[in-house]
Amino acid sequence: MTKKQKQTLIRIITAAVLFTVLMVLDHTGRLAAVTENRWTALGIYAVPYLIVGYDILWKAVRNISHGEVFDENFLMIVATFGAFGVQEYNEALAVMLFYQVGELFQSYAVGKSRQSISDLMEICPEYANIEKDGQLVQVDPEEIAAGDVIVVRPGERIPLDGVVTEGSSMIDTSALTGESVPRRAGEGDEVISGCVNGEGLLKIRATKKFEDSTVSKILEMVEDAGSRKARTENFITRFARVYTPIVTIGAACLAVIPPLAFGLPFSDWLQRACVFLVISCPCALVISVPLGFFGGIGASSRIGVLVKGSNYLEAVADMTTLVFDKTGTLTKGEFAVQSVHPAGTATKEGLLEIAALGEGYSSHPIAESIRAAYGGTPDMSRVCDAEEIPGHGIHVKVDGKEVLLGNIRLMHQYGIKCEELKSGGTVIYEAVDGCFLGSIVISDTVKSGAAEAISEVKQAGVKKCVMLTGDREAAAREAAETLGIDEVHAELLPGDKVEAVESLLERQGDKEKLGFVGDGINDAPVLTRADIGFAMGSMGSDAAIEAADIVVMDDDLRRIPRVVGIARRTLRIVKANIVFALTVKILVLILGALGIANMWAAVFADVGVAIICIINSMRILTSGRR
Numbered sequence: 361m362t363k364k365q366k367q368t369l370i371r372i373i374t375a376a377v378l379f380t381v382l383m384v385l386d387h388t389g390r391l392a393a394v395t396e397n398r399w400t401a402l403g404i405y406a407v408p409y410l411i412v413g414y415d416i417l418w419k420a421v422r423n424i425s426h427g428e429v430f431d432e433n434f435l436m437i438v439a440t441f442g443a444f445g446v447q448e449y450n451e452a453l454a455v456m457l458f459y460q461v462g463e464l465f466q467s468y469a470v471g472k473s474r475q476s477i478s479d480l481m482e483i484c485p486e487y488a489n490i491e492k493d494g495q496l497v498q499v500d501p502e503e504i505a506a507g508d509v510i511v512v513r514p515g516e517r518i519p520l521d522g523v524v525t526e527g528s529s530m531i532d533t534s535a536l537t538g539e540s541v542p543r544r545a546g547e548g549d550e551v552i553s554g555c556v557n558g559e560g561l562l563k564i565r566a567t568k569k570f571e572d573s574t575v576s577k578i579l580e581m582v583e584d585a586g587s588r589k590a591r592t593e594n595f596i597t598r599f600a601r602v603y604t605p606i607v608t609i610g611a612a613c614l615a616v617i618p619p620l621a622f623g624l625p626f627s628d629w630l631q632r633a634c635v636f637l638v639i640s641c642p643c644a645l646v647i648s649v650p651l652g653f654f655g656g657i658g659a660s661s662r663i664g665v666l667v668k669g670s671n672y673l674e675a676v677a678d679m680t681t682l683v684f685d686k687t688g689t690l691t692k693g694e695f696a697v698q699s700v701h702p703a704g705t706a707t708k709e710g711l712l713e714i715a716a717l718g719e720g721y722s723s724h725p726i727a728e729s730i731r732a733a734y735g736g737t738p739d740m741s742r743v744c745d746a747e748e749i750p751g752h753g754i755h756v757k758v759d760g761k762e763v764l765l766g767n768i769r770l771m772h773q774y775g776i777k778c779e780e781l782k783s784g785g786t787v788i789y790e791a792v793d794g795c796f797l798g799s800i801v802i803s804d805t806v807k808s809g810a811a812e813a814i815s816e817v818k819q820a821g822v823k824k825c826v827m828l829t830g831d832r833e834a835a836a837r838e839a840a841e842t843l844g845i846d847e848v849h850a851e852l853l854p855g856d857k858v859e860a861v862e863s864l865l866e867r868q869g870d871k872e873k874l875g876f877v878g879d880g881i882n883d884a885p886v887l888t889r890a891d892i893g894f895a896m897g898s899m900g901s902d903a904a905i906e907a908a909d910i911v912v913m914d915d916d917l918r919r920i921p922r923v924v925g926i927a928r929r930t931l932r933i934v935k936a937n938i939v940f941a942l943t944v945k946i947l948v949l950i951l952g953a954l955g956i957a958n959m960w961a962a963v964f965a966d967v968g969v970a971i972i973c974i975i976n977s978m979r980i981l982t983s984g985r986r
Contacts, residue, residue, distance in 0.1 A: 529560030656930035
């Protein structure tokens with residue numbers, strides 16, 4: 361609890377004690393003699409009233425002076441002053457007291473929902489260490505240029521994105537990614553700003569200036585998140601601006617017209633007007649709706665997902681189609697041997713050994729994947745006369761034997777008899793001295809958890825998952841089948857991806873939304889065109905992160921269905937608050953106008969409903985937990 365909240369609590373308790381004493385004295389008749397004079401009674405009740413409500417009175421006066429007349433502070437002041445005017449002192453004090461209880465509860469709830477996001481603000485490093493004359497000197501991170509070497513001691517926060525040049529340590533990335541398990545970082549590894557260094561000293565060569573670093577961009581996104589309001593939020597804001605003047609005029613009419621037109625008692629109708637004003641205060645809507653969306657953004661940030669505004673959270677709740685880029689998003693973008701198919705008496709180990717020797721001098725990703733699958737270090741003294749055959753493969757001598765490694769066209773060129781292997785990956789055929797030994801299938805590897813994420817996102821309510829890729833049709837179909845993708849568009853250029861998304865958008869219903877998940881520079885146009893753009897924040901390009909509406913900080917696709925769940929729960933709770941608040945208010949407003957509902961019912965219709973809605977909104981903070 362903040363200092364201001366503690367002070368408000370003390371004022372509430374003090375006023376509540378005085379109020380209780382006054383009620384006891386009034387009930388026993390001991391206050392009657394003192395309060396026969398209305399001015400004396402007003403002075404007695406004004407003490408606890410001002411203790412608990414002086415700030416509301418000041419806000420109302422200040423806002424009126426600035427031209428902002430019709431707000432909840434104005435309604436409270438008019439209603440309580442009216443109650444004092446008809447000598448309902450206990451009720452006037454009770455309204456202000458319970459209103460402040462509701463305000464305190466709201467302040468605490470907002471602070472709670474902001475905590476997950478404000479935790480992110482703490483990732484900003486205060487300094488960077490550089491070495492001068494054999495000593496470490498602390499400088500402003502903004503003074504560090506790309507290429508400079510910084511030193512990060514154990515327990516310190518990494519101030520800039522860079523590459524480790526010396527040292528090894530465990531890096532705590534939980535503040536950025538929501539991942540509780542530290543990651544090992546050693547020489548040559550990339551590290552991002554905002555993470556905490558574990559036990560080892562690290563020297564890091566900065567690859568970006570501070571203003572372009574991960575931590576700087578995150579802080580910018582967090583600061584901007586509150587400015588992008590959802591349609592529901594904007595509706596409530598506009599509703600309150602129109603609603604408050606209407607009910608204020610309605611209360612004035614209720615107080616004046618019946619006495620003047622029909623000669624009814626003015627004090628009775630003034631009291632009804634005060635009840636009407638207290639009931640009509642739109643606190644429950646004005647507080648709970650933004651609080652609900654803020655809670656949803658906070659719950660998302662706690663699992664390592666940055667939502668750039670409540671409007672995007674609302675859009676995710678309506679998302680029915682999710683489109684994925686393939687390479688780097690669904691797959692790692694790294695070649696790996698998927699299967700080995702020996703022929704005749706050949707073995708898998710022998711097939712890989714000869715392939716590793718034959719590809720020993722090549723730096724091509726396919727050659728590297730073969731050597732990685734082989735596992736050992738090939739003895740290149742056994743290899744000679746390597747010759748590359750463009751578009752086909754290589755011809756090389758291993759242990760004096762002629763070895764062919766390449767595609768099916770290479771086999772046909774040399775008259776090697778073999779059957780073509782149908783596969784979505786790249787197939788390397790192998791022959792020794794004119795005899796076919798077998799084939800090796802190499803393809804991009806599917807990301808861990810990708811299939812699980814697609815399954816879960818469908819369970820969360822997304823109707824269709826689509827994959828866009830520049831890969832060959834066969835490779836795309838194979839990956840789609842493995843992952844459970846519903847629709848595939850292959851062999852696309854970057855511009856073709858935008859056209860594909862445009863086509864999908866045309867098929868969407870009016871209230872249906874389309875999301876796109878990507879990580880590369882060429883994904884930026886598509887991320888911008890989609891209704892909701894998801895970017896992979898850890899390995900994604902700056903352009904993609906900038907263009908996206910939602911950033912998954914640790915590249916784990918399983919975060920997306922959790923965000924969908926958070927968004928849908930947020931919308932359900934917000935809509936439930938709106939229906940509940942309006943239903944209760946309309947009902948009690950009618951009863952108040954008829955003289956059936958008294959000031960205590962009005963207090964419930966205002967403060968009680970607001971507190972119930974706030975408690976309901978706070979449930980969103982538990983969303984996404986596992």
